[in-house]
Amino acid sequence: MSAGPSERGRRRLNTLAAVPDYNLSYFYVVVFFGAGAIFVAALLTVSGLVQPKKRTAEKARIYESGEEPVGPAWGRYPIHFYVFALLFVVFDVEVIFLFPWAVLFRDLGWYGLVEMGIFIFILVAGLFYAWRKEALKWF
Amino acid sequence: MTTLVPLGAFIALSAALFFIGMAGVLVRRNAIVILMCVELMLNATNLAFVAFSRRLGLLDERGSVFVVFVFVVAAAEVAVGLAIVLAAYRNRPTVDVDEVTEMKG
Amino acid sequence: MVPGPLGLDPFVWLFLRLLIAVVLALVLILNGALVLIYLERKIQATMQDRIGPYHVGPFGLLQTFADALKLIAKEDFRAGQTDTAFFIAAPALVFSPMLASFVVIPFAPGIVGADLNIGLLYLATLGSMGVLGIVIAGWASNNKYSLVGGLRSAGQLISYEVPGILSLVTAVLVVGSLSMVRIAESQPGPFTNIFVIPLAFVTYFIAALAETNRTPFDLPEAESELVAGYLTEYSGMRWGTMLALTEYGNVTIVCAIMSTLWFGGWQGPGVDSGPVTGPVLGLLWFTLKTYAFILVFMWIRATLPRLRIDQLMSFCWKLLIPLTLLNLAVTATLLIAFPETKVPVAIANWILLGAFVLGLPLIQQRRLRRIRARLRERTIAAAPAS
């Protein structure tokens, strides 16, 4: 990643001036995040100024297709949903190793390939175990 | 050239967050909040690792490598910790660590 | 610091450029939503032999504009038993990551918000943040439909994130960089990545359909079974932000990623022609490629029925993830074995793609036969009792 942009790319950088600096790049990211929140807030405020406000008891009730809601929704739910979240976390952790490896794998060569192969094989064994235990079933 | 934040400030912030997390673990009785506080403590150590790795100039990127392994441990810890909480909750619908006493001898 | 054009002071140019970038991104999203919703309705109508919107403006062109005005003027009430902080935070939580994704998209040569070193990783990261907003929206509503919708949605989004990211990693293997600008620059000729790794493209396409809640993966908001899933309690402009703006924004982003990674982004004839015509042509190619994918998304919506939740999950975990992992392993091995040429990778990938496309009906047939056999056994076992 240390090599500079190509000759063609460098010429373009001079024409329209991409952000050159590390700090400034992330400053952009932060500003975009803030702008998103501010935009949503502004849109809702404008909407709030022009909309009618007639609150009735009916409107304040939870909508469940016309039925009377029975109790809060925050009840007990079957926990096999949890297995998928769990598997996802494990594969997400795999991803944080995959990205650095993918950038450098030409230099690491067969050595890196075997390392990553073993790593993925062990995780796939876990996936296979979950499959055998019927944990991948969504009822 | 921009002014740099001194290393000490990062370490102090890391320590502050670590002790906030520790206080949470000692003070709260909801098992899930305790797990959250453990995550805060792990995150505080991550900040210290990255700060030392970037600013001390002794360890090049190795401090950051350690952080990656801390991520692995944190993910595994939360996965198993929550599974234990859920399994205990199934026996008795509570997440209060004072009330879960079945493991006592 | 780089001096700005027309001899502007660098410091002023810095903030001016940032302001322009933010405003452009917002205009793009708003405009995109207006145009895309109109296109979607017209295309659906054409495919279903209807006329679609035609009252407001010529060819009904102003219909979505009128709809937007209506949404703004509509009361967005909040039911009494909702979780206040979560309910208000959710729209911003899904909108902000989507907006921030536009920072790294290279629209044309030299036109990019900020060329981050880790551009693609950054996009994957922001994609994973969107889940949080949806789970929180589902939870905050205190509505059974919303909660089930939120849970399902979280299950679907996090599951399909895995094959999506694995396909992206496969593309990174071929390109060797995470910077979006570098990825676009690395595919100058007519032989773009689509010819090298078509299977990764297909798997990413499927995952992208699921990530953006598009048919056939639109279970989280399945109108006919879950009312509107996690959106049930949202009304007025809150609903408009969460669904219309964010969904079409996300569709635009995944289509932009696809055209950059596999079709060379702004690359096309004439992008080298000059300092002004080059970027303009680049922007044109990029827009054409991106909109082509969006049209395919709409075509799919008009064609395919919705999947069931268990089919959705088992398709992801039992087929898509093993397949992407296999593709990743094969691609990496061949790239190391033949570092000079990409031809073996391309051959292997086309073979795998053929196997996937031809094998899918076979697997489906076997599954159906097994299920039917099981059902027959059950009816035979139950017959004597009746």
Place this chain on the structure above:
Amino acid sequence: MSLDLIEPILFGLLALAIVGAGLGVVLAGRITTSALLMAFTFLNMAGMFVLLGAETIAAFQILIYVGAITVLILYGVMFTPQGPRAYGLFFQKQTTVGAVIAALAALPVMAVAFAFRDAGNVPPRGGDLVPLASSIFTDFAFPFEAASVLLLAAMIGAIVLVKRE
């Protein structure tokens, strides 16, 4: 006018957000508020990593902590609903003792923390992906493989716990 002070200002804002949200996690009465504030702390911590020049670590932080662990914890919150309870019941009997111990331990550490000085040669910002990768896959190859075994153990353990009838 220039951008000289932007780093200290950003550090101050992020530090304030981290400490505030961290305290919020500990003190909030509603568990959902705690979870949201925890995600907020993680997000700000990612900003802190960016400030230190470790952009890859920051991205991983959001990917793992905000995208995965927070979702997992929200699942945990959803599956263990609690009846309405008094705020005080959320705290243990030894609350004061715990708080005092934490505060006493914190004071000397905080005092020592400021003694650390920079080594002078600050590495360039960003671009830490390649050095990170070369460290993991050469010097730390064994811990890397051990990590996969740890993940496998976690996966199997959690599935057994959850699937138990």
